[in-house]
Amino acid sequence: MEKRIFKDKAYSMLATMIKAMANSHRLEIVDLLGQGEKAVEEIANETSMSIANTSQHLQVLKAANLVEIRREGNFIYYKLGHEEIYQSWQMLRELGLKHMAEMEKLVNDFREKRNSLEALKMDDLLKRIKSKNVVILDVRPETEFKNGHIPGAINIPVEGLATRLKKLPKNKEYVAYCRGPFCVFADEAVQILTQKGFNAKRLGEGFPDWKMKGLPVEIIEE
Template identity: 30%
Template structure:
């Protein structure tokens, strides 16, 4: 058996190429949308991809399952979860597909996949017990999708917090508890292969180690340690979950109803700055935050080309709009892959940072301040502090009278912000606040970017106020 775990660092996502070396057949589990990468790997290993499957309807990226189906590859999809959670694009289609439920099994060459329904993170979630029939008659591991991670379990709140199904999280958490109870009966030696690692917003405390075992998780995962009673587990698993990025709800809908067929990657053309300015379309500027603040095209968004690029672009950009990039050509292909993975397909053109530097037209700037200046601004009554950290961070300490909206939810909550006040935007160290400042500037707000460490404010101002309170 050939087994390869592939990791996308930006989305903290694992997909798997599993092949029978005797027959030459291979399957991709939880594929991303740009499936050329899997074909290249399979070919290099002398394997032919004959099947693909998803463990569940994903919320954090566009699945590659339909891309495989378009190429005639057989796809396996969960038929669990009730009528509201079906792969609608598959049903009654001409694709080569098989719907699977708890207790089913299928084979790729000598390798068998036993289906286990593991709801909670999503209603239709399934896991796969993997047996190498050429060497054993019992499974060696379990592909858990977003059910069990290393050190955590999948969050059960997304149908409510991301997809807008009011009242869904408590029942989902109880379903997840039952799945956890079922998981406890598995042999402890089984390897655990999850769909996400550290950095994913599909859980709250995912580990960086790429795989685990059932026994290790039962002993050391906080989530399993909390699963002594249903009530204790539900309280634990729902407490402290981070705000899901805004695009999660859109991804859930896209993967359920059917992603547009990509075929090949978009091929944006190099343009002049004048051309993209005159399009009146969305411009995403991937330069460093300081360069953007110093001067950018009016109405452009900031999404620095780093590990947060697709999360920021996915949360801030409208998927229906044509999109133009300010980007170094060396980063262009990777950026295109990042964007289509979160459903931003309409990438029409780009300019380079040097072209922007040489352009003689008008640029817009945003003032950059520190927490000392923030304290001065707050005295005039014309400024409001916007804290774009997570709610859990905000609860641990914040500036007096600050508004808290997590930066990846901001685009949907602009109506909660005053337009007659100057917004002083901060986070923990400046990065998240820079993206939020770019969005707010695009939307016509008067913005100041606080490029400073929150610890500096705590050490200087919060400490002084505590001393003054004691003296009184």
Template identity: 35%
Template sequence: MTNAREIKLELYIQLARIAKVLGNPKRLELLDLLLQVSKPVEMLAHEANISVKLASAHLKELRVARLVNSERRGKQVIYRLASAEVPRFLNLMRDFAQDRLFELQDALQHLSQLEGESYSEDQHTLLEKAKAGEMIILDVRPENEFDHAHFPFAKSIPLAELKKRLHELPANVPVTVYCRGPYCIMTADAIQILKQQGYTALALKTNATDWAEMQDK
């Protein structure tokens, strides 16, 4: 680079690397999954509903852009977010997109309709009710994500096990359900199962990642 114009072009080229790597919905979904906990490529592929080969290719692009790191443990390659700045950036991008894109707002509204009524009181009240046994906070994420971070007093029943473990939930106590975040569909699926069995079920819009961030502030 011999002059200021070339330097300026290089600056924008490097900035565009981040925009380019994020311009793929499956890469964004993979990053969203890694917000929960570090995971092997096979698990990420399964949860994103893509092949291991395709997941590996996407993760390679994310690693080149320094958004994720990886390490080998035996035969597995484990991926994690590169730093605490990555989830902050993703949340800012999500909030900005939701503010600007009516189509995104519409899709979120449709998801909210599938979930039904959401919990409306403040989180302090929710935790007090859960502590007193007046409300069940149900985490329907996989167990490894629950172990990494979860709401106080939450009960873990992964969505895949919910139908077989309904007997663990008192029928006369309302259930507030949460999963990975605003784009997670497991809450809607869990609420449908619970309502079919006569439970009072509400969606909790705040997720475990949000809770952890609030405690850090």
């Protein structure tokens, strides 16, 4: 094989894989599947797409070996093909946040309106995590919490947070986290908490980022 043919084929194969991710909906799906396996219906609901459109995007990702499927009765479940796929998304996301001024402004404007502009870095959380004064709130859905969470975190999905406030002591510092920098659950949680006089911040990153660092993870077995 001539070297030009070799290079053309190699770059073409990589371009096919990159093209599969080069879509806003499919990037969101990859981000979502970083939380764990999900049914098509769950993905459609989370991404505000029809089941038909969601299935089409998932088939594109599957054709590029980016996701795998598992069938259980009439349901089809999807998960990322391997851990490196989320890492590639993570690197792309960080590149955008660091070097695209428009993206930085978008994130800051959104968080400023929800009192969550001052996000806590993971290194800072690690320093505070042993303090009895810090409460770590996982505001993701319960199924995601059970699949893995930061040790010691308590799960209060954001849609039920307002009804649980009376049971939360106000003399604590609250750190809310969710799926990642583009997940709005933690921002909504901080907004709810601060409006009621709680000291609350969001974690800048999400649970997958915690896991990718090789930090301890708790799982709740059924």
